[in-house]
Amino acid sequence: MFKKPLLVVGGGISGITAAIEAAEMEADVIIVESSPTLGGRVAQLRYYFPKLCPPTCGLEINYKRMKARGNLSVYTMADVVSVSGTPGDFKVKVKIRPRYINENCTACGECAKVCEGERVNEVDFGLSKTKAIYLPHPMAFPYRYVLDKDALAPGDLDRIMSACKYGAINPEMKEEEIELNVGAIIWATGWKLYDATKIDYYGFGRFANVVSNMQVERMASPFGPTNGQILRPSDGAKPKRVAFVQCAGSRDENHLPYCSYICCLATLKHTLYLAEQEPESESLVFYIDIRTPGRYEKFFKRAQSEANIKFIKGKVAKIEEDEATKDLLVTAEDTISGKRITERVNMVVLALGMQPSVAGQTIPGLILDAHGFVMEKEGIIPVGCAKKPLDVMTSNETATGAVIQALAYLR
Amino acid sequence: MEKIGVFICTSCDIGNRLDISELEATAREQGVNSVYSSEFLCSKEGREFINTKLKEEGLDGVSICACSFRVNYDVFNFGKVAVDRVNLREGVVWSRFPIGENGEILDDSVEVTSGVAFKDELMALAKDYIRMSVAKLRVYKLPVPYQPEEEISKTVLVLGGGVAGLTAALECAKLGYPVILVEKEKELGGFSAKLKAQCEAKYPYTQLVKPIVFSLIEEVQKNDLIKIYTGATLTNLSGAPGLYTAKIKQGPKEEEVKVGAVVLATGFKPYDASTLTQYGYGKLKNVITNIEFELKAAKGDFTRPSDGAPIKSVLFIQCAGQRSDEHLLYCSSYCCLASLKQAKYLREADPESQAYIVYEYMRTMGIYENFYKTLQNDPGVFLTKGKVLEVSEGTNGKVKVVIDETLFGEKVEVEVDLVVLAIGMVPTTKDEAILNLEYRQGPALPELELFYGYADSNYICFPYETRRTGIYAAGAVHQPMTIDQVIDDARGAALKAIQCLTAIEMGHAVHPRTWDFAHPEWDLKMCTQCKRCTEECPFGALNEDEKAFPIPFLTRCRRCGTCFGACPQRIINFKDYSIDMITSMIKATEMPEQGYEQYRFLAFVCENDAYPALDMLAYQRKSIPVSIRVIPVRCLGAVNVAFIKDAMSKGYDGILLFGCKFGENYQCHFIKGSELANRRMENVQETLQQLALEMERVTIDTVAIDEIDKIINKTNEFVNLIKSYGENPFKGW
């Protein structure tokens, strides 16, 4: 029925969705994912709002649907270098970085046991370390280890090589470039967290207890750095009073001029995490507008009833650290009372916005708008957060919708 | 299967912790054709080895005793040969350890009960799994894809001729699928055809543009694959996906057409503003809704309703009757943009005019923030957060609005010519069963109340997963949304509709079990017409004939096995999943004699959440009691009470069931699987009590895929509790 395969760039929830929906239309599909595993951002989340259900559940179903498909292939650690050709007949150059681990790997973990070198775990947003040879996360797909050669300690290589009974480690692997000939491209490279250090007055990186919303998500995750507990980085104590800084970077001409869609909801979710962990805890949410569109309003109400939240309409523009206690002093104007207030809290969570992953990159054949979001053109269809800031459900609507457009180019 | 081979892998600690030769012996005892063990079975060589043996010995079923079926699924796939995976790695050697007082892992040689080393129990577990696997393969039959006798209709029925419906129709037609488009109004276009303008649905999102619906109408009318019925409604939809018969009433005449799948795009109705008396609607002529203002503006009419005087000032009240306990509980998502847009209408019509917008939260999501900015820059647009306290008659026909909690820090009063209420959307599905399904379970989509009447999905990852196969909602009947989202959504629904037809053609289930070619089969000879299957099917897959016999419609079915679990007569079976299969698996296990303190527990776990959780627990080398045997099931709804009875009489000391969360935010993709199981087990527990057994011997619990520690605690608590009760007295009967 279809002449050419479909290329899906990005293996996050949007990419996976698009790929499977297309594959189940009996089209051949190729996924190109930059990281060593599929799953993307949602694999880093503990729960989705508003149901507070684990994203891994949906991933499991999707993986299972993929596994049953012979017509779907996946390249990990691969990046699209350039796109040329015409709709229905694209030539796509893809660079594949070496994993140094071949398909022999059974993920038995013997190598990691003997490996001494460590590396910062980007999945935990720097809150933890992994061995130089590591499994990205428990829902990794493919379920296979990765070797970060630069992180190896002296002697590690021999140790891990001899620990592996299956000849799965190949330090000689080289970077390769392949060219794919595809009929259409669905662009699902998703988002990255805005760099909080660019917002100097929030002290992220300078003050131990100023953390990002995604770091909270990792801490809350049972597979995260703190086994599911939200703790102050400075002393590992459970925070009793936490300030949430909304629009940290978003709706800001100096940073991200647009609204990132999910931060308000994510923060409400985090207040519920806190309430679950420490019923006495108090959350202070400093906002400009609480944006919980559609049925999410119910989740807003839920958070208000289940968590102990104080809402302050006013953007935080000053955060100071109390040297002694490492507590933080957060200043904002409460625009309703018209008074300027300063609150002492144990931890500050920056509700950081989303930036398109491809922002700042130039990929021949791809058009980006001023913010770095991918613009649609004949046969190249952006979906999810590569298209615009979105939640998961809407992302998957765009991803599913893109497939029917793409199929027209494959015939 | 006739000729069964057992292949045991010795790698990944299996060889280290288990006595392979003993396992081989056990396998042989089961009377299989051949038993082999080798290391690294998932290697090319390993796979080659199995392949050659398959050919040499003409095996039709293999039991791969290695790792979880969740890994190496592609390696251990031998086409037409039935494969069963015995999970010795994750299920045994990586998740069963002797644990010391302070949680440390002890040596396998430690005694668990007098004269029994942990190693013995571990071996017993591994052996039982092999026995179960062989027993399973014996009764296992290769699935036969379902092919309906009647010809499958590839036509897509699209209900609603608005942006959503038109988009869906076009996308289907583009791929060569015939479409029948039904619109109840005389004209195509729906509400957006009545708009003066719409916010542009692409970067930079700052302009107002002509509603795109008009170009869509043109294209649809040009497309000869699309048959249009205007002024028409769907009066009846009978049959099943791929095989529907739709009765379409157009004026006096009613027509019957064959359709395969349905896109539901009937949009919304404005909220009934007559209930908004607190804003003076109905009392004051110069208080109107945003819908009414839009229609006025489209006509170029900017005069006051009361006296036709030109409108110099308008105040927009956001969230009128929304986000409110008395009215709509939700946010309609479009109103902030709409009011900004309408403010622009006024300002463009009269540069001296003034537009006030009073909002609680300005919700211009994503890059629509740009549109907000554009309007902010207009000197004649005055914005403030605020709560409207009072709307009343002002001087000379004006309307007086009192606002509290403003950014001015004080209550303010503004007098304007016109007040516009930003009212919400109500999905058309809220009050009428638009689909008029001829289903035993009723004419409409079930559990709409969960979503305020929207034809929405309960699953964040799967926006089109509803309880009626082959029917996919799009646009403002799906979720509250703006036009740019409607377009994507309509494409999505269209894709799901034609994808459903592909699945039917291929003979496999639709999402979530798209890999499943098996399907339930009824042996009606023994049916007692108890109606359990027809009532409990979450997807309304069954109708009943006049004698209350079930009439299955397999293209509606999602293969969850709820009917299978419900049937007291055990007459519903799948080729690859049957009462016979599970009971013989249970029977195959070895039950120690009474009095030796060797407890045995059985756990039925949900394949999608609990079972992966067990795997992940294994990857962290955490431990659950060695006395538990795990049987994965497609859904707890597919656990027939017969299994429990068999297990208890076999002598199992306790039975655990792990399913998904139920209740308002249920996570079961088969809707009520775990909930139904829960109800069934309550009955079982009564029976237990009648037999003077502790009801806790059968315990059901819910775990999510990430709740590893919960599983560990629950299993240990359970085992300890039952041990405190003592062994099952029926052991060894």
Add this chain to the structure above:
Amino acid sequence: MGNIEKLSGNLEAVKTICNYGGDTAKKCYQCATCSSVCPLAPDEAPFPRKQMLYAQWGLQGKLLNDPSIWLCHQCGDCTKYCPRDARPGDVLASLRLLATRELLPFKFLHTLYNNLWGLPFLLLIALLIILPVLFLTFQGIPNFSDPTVFPYNPELHYKILFLDLPARVVMNDIVFLSLAIFIVAIMVNAVGKLWQNYLDYYQIPQAYRYGAITILKNYLIPALKEILAHTRFEKCGANSWRANPHKMLLFAFVILFITTGTVFFLADVLGMHTPWNPFTHPVKWMGNIGGILLLYGIIGLITGRNRAVLENSLKTSYSDSFLLWLILLVGLTGFLIELGRIFTFYYNYTGYIYVAHIVLVFMLFLAIPYSKFSHLVFRTTAVIFDFYYKDIQKKI
């Protein structure tokens, strides 16, 4: 909070504010970043968030009666951090200009002072007033190329009462004394209005509405102390560089004011007539120190501003640069006249330079009410009110 404020957006006012450089005010979405970063705003009544809202709605009344706009020193922190690029600092600057206009009579002068096209008219006005007096006092058109004829004419003397004044002095006295009287009159009137507005805006009970004397007695001194010390200015974050040159400039003006006073007394009253020896005469020393400080300060401000504009923490309107350059020129011409007597090569042009100088000084005097220079008076008023208000707050 009980009482209800009748409001209505004022489109015209919004447009005016935009024309005065407040156009960015509309971009504000009231996140209040500005109010929390402002180093000068008091916690109980932070600015400029609310003032931005007033500007967006064109609520002139509220704006003019609000001391906050004068307490703002345009540090630029708000502008630097504003997420909407609404530049609150610059908006408040334009609001001050607008307030000045509202408070004073002869609004056309304000217009001339704050538009480039007004410049020639200002010069014309200055000349039209100065020249007649000059010709009168010098009995006809003097030879400007001969300093001994103009301005240093030893013959021309006027005996008024017991005084014996040279023509030059008589000319200056006539021009500047009358100008001073005019300015003082309108400013006193304006300050009175402003003060009344403040009292009403803050609804100060009658009992606490003290008379001018009491107010000055109690609050002028602390206010002046603070102003001279520039304590507020030094709190500035983004544009803290301005504190020092601005302070020096202020000192310069104070010193020059005293100098002028002394000269007036010594020369006009005691008849100890200038020119004096710049190296030996103590009053000259004082004057020169003042002059040098003035040049230092003004150059510091000009260069600093240019830098700030590049860093985008500040925007420079015509009104800003006009005043800066005017002050600079006054300083330069002043020195030129003095140095003419040492470096004699251009001594013969002293006459022209002298006329230029007094024209510039004339314009500078008149700038006190009609340009942003007015903050000299109005900010002082606001600061005094601030002290007064804080004080009676305690009492109430």
